[in-house]
């Protein structure tokens with residue numbers, strides 16, 4: 001039986017990387033997808049991968065006009081929201097510009113607040129729903145050159161716990177996933193030396209794959225996780241031990 005038949009699953013940042021893999025994972029289980037990503041990325045023709053049960057919203061999760069587009073779509077039903085979109089703008093604290101700080105906060109943190117608020121309002125009506133947020137292992141121990149990014153990911157974990165406390169009474173579960181280092185375009189820019197170092201520090205001795213994270217989201221969204229809320233699941237090959 002398909003676990004997500006007739007469930008509308010919204011995924012932000014779905015055109016590539018973890019978000020794309022996540023879309024594939026939910027699609028396999030019968031979900032109706034609403035995929036959200038920036039208006040670009042012709043390289044991923046989403047209709048080829050998802051010929052049915054898929055709506056593509058070309059939207060920037062930080063733009064007011066685009067958010068109202070997402071809201072309209074949510075009003076038709078939202079079972080699961082995966083707040084996956086995220087960016088990095090790395091610099092050490094002494095060199096970090098206010099612009100780099102604001103951009104990362106807006107995409108990684110503020111959009112989680114805005115989209116979750118919109119989704120929760122709809123889910124409350126139905127007395128069910130699942131919100132999943134993208135954290136990162138770096139939220140636990142910091143990362144050189146990423147004060148903005150780490151602030152957002154630590155913030156996401158705190159927000160997840162708070163939303164879980166507030167929304168549990170409406171049958172809404174809220175969880176986060178903290179990926180370790182996953183081979184996606186986001187980490188493509190890392191020097192080979194750093195990647196080798198990460199591998200050495202990872203007990204399972206490999207980089208993660210987008211599917212590793214997608215499966216965690218799918219599990220947390222499913223009824224198999226019906227008593228799990230407010231948690232942050234590390235999916236990191238043990239790197240955060």
Ligand SMILES: NC(=O)c1ccc[n+]([C@@H]2O[C@H](COP(=O)([O-])OP(=O)(O)OC[C@H]3O[C@@H](n4cnc5c(N)ncnc54)[C@H](O)[C@@H]3O)[C@@H](O)[C@H]2O)c1
Pocket residue numbers: 012013014015016017018019036037038059060061062084085086087107134135136137178179180181182183184185186187
């Ligand atoms: N790759 C990793 O190692 C890793 C580790 C920990 C956490 N994460 C988190 O997982 C999530 C996905 O990471 P990824 O590696 O797949 O990233 P990615 O860069 O490969 O993909 C991110 C997607 O988000 C989209 N996006 C960016 N800004 C957006 C906006 N304003 N509106 C709509 N869409 C937007 C991009 O277009 C892109 O398609 C992010 O939140 C990231 O912080 C990734």
